[in-house]
Amino acid sequence: MSKKILVLGGAGYIGSHTYVELLESGYDPAIVDDFSNAEHKVIERLKALTQRDVRFYEGDCNDAAFMEKVIGTEGDVHAVIHFAAFKAVGESVEKPLKYYENNIGSLLVLLNKMTAHQIPHLVFSSSCTVYGEPDKLPVTESTPRKPAESPYGNTKQICEDIIADCVRSKAAIKAIALRYFNPMGAHPSGLIGELPIGAPNNLVPFVTQVAAGVREKLTVFGNDYPTPDGTCVRDYIHVVDLAKAHVKALEHLSHLNESNHYDIINIGTGEGNSVMEVIKTFEKVSGQPLNYVIGPKRDGDVETVYANADKAKQVIGWTSELTLEDGLRDAWRWQQSLKEEDSQ
Numbered sequence: 001m002s003k004k005i006l007v008l009g010g011a012g013y014i015g016s017h018t019y020v021e022l023l024e025s026g027y028d029p030a031i032v033d034d035f036s037n038a039e040h041k042v043i044e045r046l047k048a049l050t051q052r053d054v055r056f057y058e059g060d061c062n063d064a065a066f067m068e069k070v071i072g073t074e075g076d077v078h079a080v081i082h083f084a085a086f087k088a089v090g091e092s093v094e095k096p097l098k099y100y101e102n103n104i105g106s107l108l109v110l111l112n113k114m115t116a117h118q119i120p121h122l123v124f125s126s127s128c129t130v131y132g133e134p135d136k137l138p139v140t141e142s143t144p145r146k147p148a149e150s151p152y153g154n155t156k157q158i159c160e161d162i163i164a165d166c167v168r169s170k171a172a173i174k175a176i177a178l179r180y181f182n183p184m185g186a187h188p189s190g191l192i193g194e195l196p197i198g199a200p201n202n203l204v205p206f207v208t209q210v211a212a213g214v215r216e217k218l219t220v221f222g223n224d225y226p227t228p229d230g231t232c233v234r235d236y237i238h239v240v241d242l243a244k245a246h247v248k249a250l251e252h253l254s255h256l257n258e259s260n261h262y263d264i265i266n267i268g269t270g271e272g273n274s275v276m277e278v279i280k281t282f283e284k285v286s287g288q289p290l291n292y293v294i295g296p297k298r299d300g301d302v303e304t305v306y307a308n309a310d311k312a313k314q315v316i317g318w319t320s321e322l323t324l325e326d327g328l329r330d331a332w333r334w335q336q337s338l339k340e341e342d343s344q
């Protein structure tokens, strides 16, 4: 029988792609999501993409009674992948309690339930935001964390520490925190991708919306950083590669003999690309010029960050395969499919 995996936040951007990869790797995933930052049609799209029914539970991962019911209904759960969190950096500054309550609360509920029900494996979504502006590049997992720049970033640090403490207390949990760099792209089928509500905060969805005519122009946040072309540098990781990293992390955890384990792994390509490189690559793959202007720097932006992804290769046997070009092409295909849907 296939192993059951609970995907908390499985209707979201990274969660939905991971759902597909889990299924393709022979697991039996079920989605838990409150649809606060996802649309119900994601479920229909997943059904179309996988040609299978989708098992999902609608509710709040902070609600212990709801989670108890989910786990009770599922029965023998092999692992949980926890994506269910708020992620808008700016909003977290305005509404810190919302972020602390949701992002930390849901992890506490989960760890309690995992212990009570003897669910042995956890993969947790962390972020390269924990490195802040690093002193040395590329960043490895032992690069010191910097004080968080936002409540959102702080929730990621605190959650990492909670998992570490829990494992240190000899709870029978094997966990990996994956520190994602900058996820982008979409499934090559064009059936799932990022669905930002309102104006996107992130670069790639903003770029595709400008190209599609949903927004007038992109503002490049600063071009006088001490980088080769003056714009900020990031490590853009294709969401399908990122999704596969979760499957690899799970496989690794399942093969460990000890019942108690915690590790942290960077998930990035190992390469940095500037905002201008993203724009130029997008123009190449879409075959159209992008309307952009240079604007002021954005508060709190890190100048350059990219991963050393060696540990992912050594420990879980994962490396990125897809390129920035692939990601931008897939993101563009996805944006166009949304436009077609709107016009129908």
Ligand code: UFG
Binding pocket: 087, 089, 127, 128, 129, 130, 153, 181, 182, 201, 202, 203, 204, 206, 218, 219, 220, 221, 222, 231, 232, 233, 234, 275, 298, 301, 302, 305
């Ligand atoms: N950018 C623009 N214009 C835009 C949007 C972004 O120039 O309209 C630039 C940013 O200044 C930055 C780059 O594009 O240089 C990437 O910005 P994103 O907002 O896409 O990503 P960030 O690197 O700022 O943030 C991402 C995640 C966060 C996470 C952070 C960790 O979205 O959740 O990485 O560094 F906390």
